[in-house]
Amino acid sequence: MNRKIFRSSFFIAVFVLMASIFMILSVLFNFFENQLQNELKDEMNYLSHAVENEGINFFENFDSKKKRITLMDINGQVIFDNRINAEKLDNHLNREEIEEAIKNDYGISIRYSDTFMEKTIYYAKKLDTGNILRISATQYTIFSILLDLLRPLAIVLIIAFSLSLFLSSKISKSIIKPINDIDLNNPENNIIYEELSPLLGKIAEQKRTINEQLKEAVKKQEQFRLITENMREGFLIIDKNATLLTYNTSALKLLEIDSAKESSVLMLNRTKDFREVIEKSLDGKHSESIMTQGEHSYNLIANPVFEDNSVIGAVIVIIDITEIVKREDLRREFTANVSHELKTPLTSISGFAELMKTGEVSSETVVDFSMSIYNEAQRLITLVNDIIKISELDEKSFEYDREDVELLSLSKEIIKRLRSEIDKKNISVNITGKPVLVWGVKKILDEMLYNLFDNAIKYNKENGSIVIITSYDNERAKIIVKDTGIGIPISHQKRVFERFYRVDKSHSKKIGGTGLGLAIVKHAAIYHNADITLKSVVGKETEITILF
Amino acid sequence: MRNRFNEQLLRLNNELITMGALCEEAIGNAAKCLTDNDSAFKQNVYDTDKQIDQKERDIETLCMRLLLHQQPVAKDLRTISSALEIISNMERIGDQASDITEILEKSDNADIGSKVHISDMSEAAIKMVKDSIESFVKNDMVLAYSVIKYDNVVDDLFDKVKNELIDFIEEKNNNVTAMIDLLMIAKYFERIGDHAQNIAEWVIYSVTGKHAYED
Numbered sequence: 001m002n003r004k005i006f007r008s009s010f011f012i013a014v015f016v017l018m019a020s021i022f023m024i025l026s027v028l029f030n031f032f033e034n035q036l037q038n039e040l041k042d043e044m045n046y047l048s049h050a051v052e053n054e055g056i057n058f059f060e061n062f063d064s065k066k067k068r069i070t071l072m073d074i075n076g077q078v079i080f081d082n083r084i085n086a087e088k089l090d091n092h093l094n095r096e097e098i099e100e101a102i103k104n105d106y107g108i109s110i111r112y113s114d115t116f117m118e119k120t121i122y123y124a125k126k127l128d129t130g131n132i133l134r135i136s137a138t139q140y141t142i143f144s145i146l147l148d149l150l151r152p153l154a155i156v157l158i159i160a161f162s163l164s165l166f167l168s169s170k171i172s173k174s175i176i177k178p179i180n181d182i183d184l185n186n187p188e189n190n191i192i193y194e195e196l197s198p199l200l201g202k203i204a205e206q207k208r209t210i211n212e213q214l215k216e217a218v219k220k221q222e223q224f225r226l227i228t229e230n231m232r233e234g235f236l237i238i239d240k241n242a243t244l245l246t247y248n249t250s251a252l253k254l255l256e257i258d259s260a261k262e263s264s265v266l267m268l269n270r271t272k273d274f275r276e277v278i279e280k281s282l283d284g285k286h287s288e289s290i291m292t293q294g295e296h297s298y299n300l301i302a303n304p305v306f307e308d309n310s311v312i313g314a315v316i317v318i319i320d321i322t323e324i325v326k327r328e329d330l331r332r333e334f335t336a337n338v339s340h341e342l343k344t345p346l347t348s349i350s351g352f353a354e355l356m357k358t359g360e361v362s363s364e365t366v367v368d369f370s371m372s373i374y375n376e377a378q379r380l381i382t383l384v385n386d387i388i389k390i391s392e393l394d395e396k397s398f399e400y401d402r403e404d405v406e407l408l409s410l411s412k413e414i415i416k417r418l419r420s421e422i423d424k425k426n427i428s429v430n431i432t433g434k435p436v437l438v439w440g441v442k443k444i445l446d447e448m449l450y451n452l453f454d455n456a457i458k459y460n461k462e463n464g465s466i467v468i469i470t471s472y473d474n475e476r477a478k479i480i481v482k483d484t485g486i487g488i489p490i491s492h493q494k495r496v497f498e499r500f501y502r503v504d505k506s507h508s509k510k511i512g513g514t515g516l517g518l519a520i521v522k523h524a525a526i527y528h529n530a531d532i533t534l535k536s537v538v539g540k541e542t543e544i545t546i547l548f
Numbered sequence: 549m550r551n552r553f554n555e556q557l558l559r560l561n562n563e564l565i566t567m568g569a570l571c572e573e574a575i576g577n578a579a580k581c582l583t584d585n586d587s588a589f590k591q592n593v594y595d596t597d598k599q600i601d602q603k604e605r606d607i608e609t610l611c612m613r614l615l616l617h618q619q620p621v622a623k624d625l626r627t628i629s630s631a632l633e634i635i636s637n638m639e640r641i642g643d644q645a646s647d648i649t650e651i652l653e654k655s656d657n658a659d660i661g662s663k664v665h666i667s668d669m670s671e672a673a674i675k676m677v678k679d680s681i682e683s684f685v686k687n688d689m690v691l692a693y694s695v696i697k698y699d700n701v702v703d704d705l706f707d708k709v710k711n712e713l714i715d716f717i718e719e720k721n722n723n724v725t726a727m728i729d730l731l732m733i734a735k736y737f738e739r740i741g742d743h744a745q746n747i748a749e750w751v752i753y754s755v756t757g758k759h760a761y762e763d
Contacts, residue, residue, distance in 0.1 A: 241562070264561050264685075266565040275569060
């Protein structure tokens with residue numbers, strides 16, 4: 001813009017200068033020509049009188065330096081010429097001004113030199129004597145004047161050029177400067193040119209709109225970020241080339257990745273399930289799949305994103321379902337265990353009954369069989385009772401009255417009940433400690449300790465020992481049950497409190513029990529907000545501590 | 549034009565990762581066949597091998613198209629030429645995984661297999677393949693160099709397995725066919741290690757423009 005303003009003002013200045021020089025010259029020239037013609041006319045009048053009165057002799061005393069005077073007869077023959085010898089001149093009859101003078105008494109003509117540098121004005125008059133007098137004067141043409149003026153003109157032009165150069169650059173700068181100085185952050189505060197105010201107004205308006213939209217966009221983005229960042233589910237957005245566009249930290253955590261960049265989503269994970277889900281969603285189909293990675297299970301849900309009926313990307317949600325899968329597995333295992341535990345005694349009962357049904361069994365054997373059937377039925381009853389107990393504890397649907405229960409005496413009482421079992425294995429039992437009180441439900445605590453002691457006996461060696469200690473630990477009642485039994489391997493220690501979980505599955509029948517003992521202990525402890533700790537050395541001892 | 553080119557390069561990258569993942573699956577399943585004689589795994593290896601072959605053709609076509617239409621230079625050219633090398637190595641890994649499965653299908657080596665270090669070998673080979681693909685995916689030069697170094701481990705394990713098998717053969721009362729089969733399998737794992745090493749080398753070349761052995 002600066003350059004354009006400068007250039008145009010410069011050219012205008014130059015053009016005006018040239019044009020004015022030319023116009024002034026041409027006006028002046030016309031003025032001089034007219035003056036010359038008048039001069040010639042005056043001189044002619046004077047000369048014609050003189051020649052008419054004095055004849056040719058007049059010229060002898062008269063000499064005009066500036067003008068050429070020619071006298072010729074009516075036939076065009078030159079009689080006198082003050083510049084050139086008259087005899088050398090040819091007939092002038094055919095000259096324009098002469099022809100005109102013969103016709104009209106006066107004649108004028110202008111002739112240019114061959115180079116157009118000079119022009120001559122001829123003025124002729126028919127005298128009363130019949131001769132023709134002609135006066136001519138030579139004048140420089142406009143070209144020759146221009147040519148003569150070339151140098152001064154050039155100097156003037158150069159001065160004018162540099163002046164206009166300087167001025168136009170100054171002017172253009174002064175025009176541009178305020179435009180350059182416009183504060184675009186506050187377009188409306190600039191009142192420099194009236195003409196610019198609509199433009200600046202528009203800019204200000206658009207700026208406001210942009211700012212508002214930007215604010216809105218930032219707000220939305222922030223909302224989106226807050227939502228996705230606080231999701232426990234992983235969240236990925238990819239484009240149609242499977243390039244990762246957005247992700248949340250949960251996604252990285254679930255996929256066990258430190259950082260992600262904007263490149264292929266397969267960089268995050270390339271397992272078959274993940275790939276297939278991505279592929280399907282980019283094909284425009286909703287897809288779901290369960291991906292297992294190490295110990296974790298994830299549910300992948302991918303939805304294609306459409307625009308104008310074509311897929312432009314996909315949204316993938318990753319949900320950690322490890323817990324659900326684990327629970328599902330436990331449930332399945334529990335169901336299998338329950339059915340197995342229920343089925344085993346039933347199969348025996350059914351088998352014995354089938355044999356007895358034939359009637360071919362001897363009476364002693366019938367007694368034997370009945371004994372077995374009775375035992376199995378008892379086992380079933382115990383089992384069902386245990387299941388009921390544990391589901392009661394599970395549901396917490398019942399509300400017993402709580403009371404102060406004294407653990408030392410309760411333990412002694414339970415041991416008394418278990419005496420026959422203890423004697424069978426010849427186990428020594430040592431109950432020590434002081435009486436401790438627990439605010440709880442006696443029935444449940446009884447059940448819990450019974451199962452604990454029962455286990456300590458069942459899994460004990462012949463001639464083993466059991467130590468039961470009651471005490472207070474930081475005002476919390478504590479009971480420790482130590483046995484010299486077979487122990488529990490570390491790998492199983494976590495799971496022995498699960499229902500029907502057996503360390504040694506093959507010997508469950510020999511030892512008896514329902515597999516629910518420790519599960520009942522655990523649930524009872526949870527019911528009383530007590531902590532259970534288990535310490536065990538395989539083949540040597542097991543120590544269970546319950547801290548109320 | 550450049551946009552389209554970038555898009556195609558992205559596709560190439562995706563396809564390469566997919567093919568790499570398929571290789572990992574193929575060799576992983578082949579190794580499972582070694583320890584666990586399940587026909588589902590076997591079928592899986594064959595299917596994966598077929599997919600790998602298809603992917604190789606797809607990627608090759610894509611690379612050719614890129615070379616012809618875009619006439620890439622500098623890094624882009626290296627990426628594409630390395631891709632061509634990488635896929636032929638991946639394809640060999642797929643083939644060898646399928647060869648291992650084929651041998652396992654015919655021979656019974658359950659008892660001897662557990663006595664030699666063949667499962668260590670398969671683990672080492674799987675690790676190499678996994679790491680070489682990982683180095684490609686993440687452009688991880690350190691990992692790529694570690695793959696190249698790890699090839700020695702696989703080579704040493706091969707010698708170990710070979711010597712163990714020789715000892716068994718010398719005992720004479722063993723099933724020699726099964727042992728020869730195991731030797732073949734060991735050799736295949738060793739070759740897979742070599743291909744994984746090649747992949748790592750081409751990854752290094754594609755990123756740095758230098759071959760690994762130039763350093």
